[in-house]
Amino acid sequence: MDWSELFGLSLNPWELIVRGSALYWFLFLIFRVLMPRNIGSVTVADVLLLVLVADASQNAMTGDYRTVSDGFVLIGTLLGWNSLLDALTFYSPTMRRLLEPPPLLLIRRGEVLHRNLRREFIAFEELKAQLREHGIDDIGQVKAAYMESNGEFSVVRMDGGEVDTPPKSAKDRI
Template identity: 50%
Template sequence: MSELTDLFAREFPVWHMIVRGSVVYWFLFLVFRFVLRRDVGSMGVADLLFVVLVADAASNAMQGEYRSINDGLVLLSTLIGWNFALDWLSFRSPAIARFLEPLPEVLVRHGRVNRKALKREMITMEELEAKLREEGVERIEEVRAARLESDGRLSVLKKRRR
């Protein structure tokens, strides 16, 4: 019975796990949002961050590094809480949504490449051309607008044929 009790006993105070989870979440969120570039066609930043943190926290809880299931559950609950809170806040507030997710970046407008935007996002012409081909565009001149969306996908509007 003592072993079962030890399995659920908390090694750290609840507030300690909440602070640790929150600090790691916000640090990684800010790094992903402002330092790392968006990859064309990649997963959303918040999605990737959430999956990585939850996997790590769950792994530690299951492997016994916390020595307590409750410590792992507190940390997982903290991460889930932040993820839910940010989704809820961004749904309720356009200002918060703009902070949490970058605005779409126009890469091509009326058949002309925005080289400053490509440089800012560190996207090569080869990458752009490959993504345009995936969208059925053979030549850049066919594009009315191509935007790098906040989740890393490229949305393309073709010019109308006359």
Template identity: 40%
Template sequence: MADWADMFIPDTPLLEIVVRGSVMYLALFTLLRVILKRESGTTGVTDLLVIVLLADAAQNGMSGGYNSITDGVLLVGVIVGWSYLLNAIAYRWQAAARLIRPGSLVLVRDGRILRHNMRRELITNEELHTLLRKQGIANLADVREVRMESDGGFSVTRTYGRSSADPEAPGRPG
């Protein structure tokens, strides 16, 4: 039979939960921001991080990994709180936004590969050419710019000024 009082009385000091949740969130945010920007795909890093951590925190709280529901709810609150706080800081202060939300990085400009930027993000020539082929571009001379966006995705602008994602662009079925 369930002990209803134990389900709601925290068995871990509340400050410990806040500290553990904060350290894990900030450590994972930093690692994802610095190391795995390209791996996050089209989901923003903070979105991905919140989903993973929330799933883990909620699972522990629901499955009895904690002896109290309060522990799990508090940890979920800490994770959501850090996500909100970092987004609010990035919104209000441009200097912080540059650290929290990485800007886009130009990989190709006017048909020329910017090797330094490619090395910085560990993108090979083959990966770049694969990306261009997927956009229907066979020749670098047809590329005005390729950018790696802050979410890890890529955007391609053709030399004639239209994005390869533009449905009106020549050569695309309409």
């Protein structure tokens, strides 16, 4: 076993520090300043963007690109496409229907729509747990329950009363 091959550095450590720092601050500015977003609104497109940005960043940090600027351009391109799609879905109802799934009805007037549960691989127990998080212990109390496009559940009570909204994070529970 060649220990120097296993633990040796392929790039100058200062180059790695500069590349890593430049990418960190570039991504920090983009995600904290230019693209602030509520964590509850993360969509499939956002997850895809994060995976692609992570891959592009890794290549820019480790030197697979010749310059850090190559990484900046690629990441900027990915963020540009994501922003364009976000704007299109915001301004165009047609694009919103094409690019975002509609809410899926899971309960109608106290009746569970098992076909829709199967379609999204939601176990009946998981549905009941979601209802309990909304303060409902009897399915008969539910006028309608939906799985929204961001994966969260929304519930409308049969009597029109308030439905408890589960906290988004541990910080909100305090």
